[in-house]
Amino acid sequence: MVKRGSANKSKWLIPLLGIPLVMSACGNNSGETPSSTNSGGNTTEKTKITYMQWGTQEEINQTKELLKQFNAKYPDIEVEVTSKDWETYWTAITAQAAAKTLPDVFKMDEAYLDKYAKLGAMKDLTSQMTDNAFDASQFEPNVLKKLQSGGKQYALPRDANTIIMYYNRGIFADAKTNPSGVKPPVGEMTWDEFIKLAQKMTVDKSGKTADEAGFNKKNIVQWGLVMDAALSADSVLESQLWSNGAKLVNDDQSFAMESPEAMEVLNTFSSYITELYAVPNYGQSQTLSKDPFLSLSTGKVAISFGGSWNATEYKQAGIDFETLLPPKFKEEKTVVQVTGNAISPTTKKEKAAWTLVDWMSGADGQIALAKQGQSIPANKKAAEAFLAQDDGYNKQVFIDSQKYAIPVPFFDGKEKLLWEIIPQKLSNPMSGKGDIEKAVQDIKKAYGK
Incomplete structure (x- = not known):
C-alpha cells in the first residue's frame, strides 16, 4: 500500500502534535542524568527519557497502557511520549537528526530504516544486543532482518503486521x-x-x-x-x-x-x-x-x-x-511489515533507553502488546497470548505468515x-x-x- 506505519494503515486521524504524555516507567541507570521527586520526605532518583511515535489517539492510549506495565517493573524512569501523524513524523525525524535533538527512543518503520541509518540518526544496537545477551531467537530471522542496514541492527521489533x-x-x-x-x-x-x-x-x-x-x-x-x-x-x-x-x-x-x-x-x-x-x-x-x-x-x-x-x-x-x-x-x-524502536545516537540516557527498547521487544512487552489485540506481536513468546484471545476467526494465520516473509529490507x-x-x-x-x-x-x- 502507498501509506504504511500504524496498526491502522488505511487512515490517519487527527494527530497529537507535540503534546507530552508523561508516564513513569525503567531501571538501574546510575550515572545518567537524574531528576528528583519527593514523596513523604524521601527522595527517589529517576531518569527521564523521551519517546516519539506516529499514530492515532487510540495508538497513543495503547502506548500509555504499555508504559504502565513497563513502569510496574521499572519504576525509576519517567517516559515523556509525543506523537505526530505519519507525514509530519518523518519531517520531524529528519530535522531533529540534523539538529541532534532526537528523542531518546523513537519508533521506526522498516521502509525508512536504511535512509535514517545512513543519515546517522539511529544508534547501532548490534553490540548492545551482544552485551545484554539479547535473545535474537525470539524472532523470525526475516523479521529482525527488516530492521537492519548493512548487516547492523538499528532497531528492535515492536510489531509485525502481515x-x-x-x-x-x-x-x-x-x-x-x-x-x-x-x-x-x-x-x-x-x-x-x-x-x-x-x-x-x-x-x-x-x-x-x-x-x-x-x-x-x-x-x-x-x-x-x-x-x-x-x-x-x-x-x-x-x-x-x-x-x-x-x-x-x-x-x-x-x-x-x-x-x-x-x-x-x-x-x-x-x-x-x-x-x-x-x-x-x-x-x-x-x-x-x-x-x-x-x-x-x-x-x-x-x-x-x-x-x-x-x-x-x-x-x-x-x-x-x-x-x-x-x-x-x-x-x-x-x-511482513515490521516496525521497531530505535535509540538516538546522541542520547545521554543510553541505559534507560536500552531498557525501554529491550522491554518493548522482549516477552513481557510483547505479551502486553498482544493482549491489546491491535497489532501482531513480533516476538514468538507473545504468540500464545495473542492467540488466546478468541476473536472468531483464524488468527494463527498472522503468526504463520511470519515464517514465509520475504527477506527484503527496504x-x-x-x-x-x-x-x-x-x-x-x-x-x-x-x-x-x-x-x-x-x-x-x-x-x-x-x-x-
Whole structure:
C-alpha cells in the first residue's frame, strides 16, 4: 500500500502534535542524568527519557497502557511520549537528526530504516544486543532482518503486521451469492486453483458466474477476488514475484523485474482482469473502495488481500470473515511489515533507553502488546497470548505468515519504486490499457538502477 506505519494503515486521524504524555516507567541507570521527586520526605532518583511515535489517539492510549506495565517493573524512569501523524513524523525525524535533538527512543518503520541509518540518526544496537545477551531467537530471522542496514541492527521489533487474505463467509454461505455452491478457499492453494474458485464467485446481474457461457462482463454485481498488484506493489506484487522465483530488485539494488518469471506473474495477474473477469480492473476496484484492502466491507467482494490490521475494521463493519494464507505460484511467500524502536545516537540516557527498547521487544512487552489485540506481536513468546484471545476467526494465520516473509529490507529509494513508480506506470497496463513489457521498461528507467 502507498501509506504504511500504524496498526491502522488505511487512515490517519487527527494527530497529537507535540503534546507530552508523561508516564513513569525503567531501571538501574546510575550515572545518567537524574531528576528528583519527593514523596513523604524521601527522595527517589529517576531518569527521564523521551519517546516519539506516529499514530492515532487510540495508538497513543495503547502506548500509555504499555508504559504502565513497563513502569510496574521499572519504576525509576519517567517516559515523556509525543506523537505526530505519519507525514509530519518523518519531517520531524529528519530535522531533529540534523539538529541532534532526537528523542531518546523513537519508533521506526522498516521502509525508512536504511535512509535514517545512513543519515546517522539511529544508534547501532548490534553490540548492545551482544552485551545484554539479547535473545535474537525470539524472532523470525526475516523479521529482525527488516530492521537492519548493512548487516547492523538499528532497531528492535515492536510489531509485525502481515499481509494475508480474507474471505466473506456470508457470501459463500448464501446460494444467491454462491450459485455454484463452491467451498471457501484454503491457505496455500496454487494460483490456478484459486482463480478458478474466484471465477465461480464472480457473478453478473443475471446470476451467471465468470466461468459460464453467457456471462455478462459489463454487468458484474459481485467480484470473486479484489487484488490490485500495481497499487499494492509492496504488499502483494513483490511477495508473489518471489513466489514464482523472481525478484523486484536484486541484492545490489538493481532492477530485476524483467526476468521471464517476473513477467509471468504480471501477465498472469493481468489475465485475471482481462480474460477471466474474476478481478476488477483499476477503475472498477477504485469504484468499490479507494483502498483495495477494504473492499470486502462493501459486501460485493468474496475474497481480497488485506493487512492484519483490517481484521479490526471488518469486525467493526459487521463482516463475517475468515483469514487464510495467500495462494502461491511455486512457494508460499508473504509480506511482513515490521516496525521497531530505535535509540538516538546522541542520547545521554543510553541505559534507560536500552531498557525501554529491550522491554518493548522482549516477552513481557510483547505479551502486553498482544493482549491489546491491535497489532501482531513480533516476538514468538507473545504468540500464545495473542492467540488466546478468541476473536472468531483464524488468527494463527498472522503468526504463520511470519515464517514465509520475504527477506527484503527496504533501502533508500525503494519506497519511491513501490509507492510511486510502479503504481503510476503499471496500473493501466495491468488492466489491459497498455503494454506490460513497455511498462516494465518505463519503470526501470524511472527507477534508474
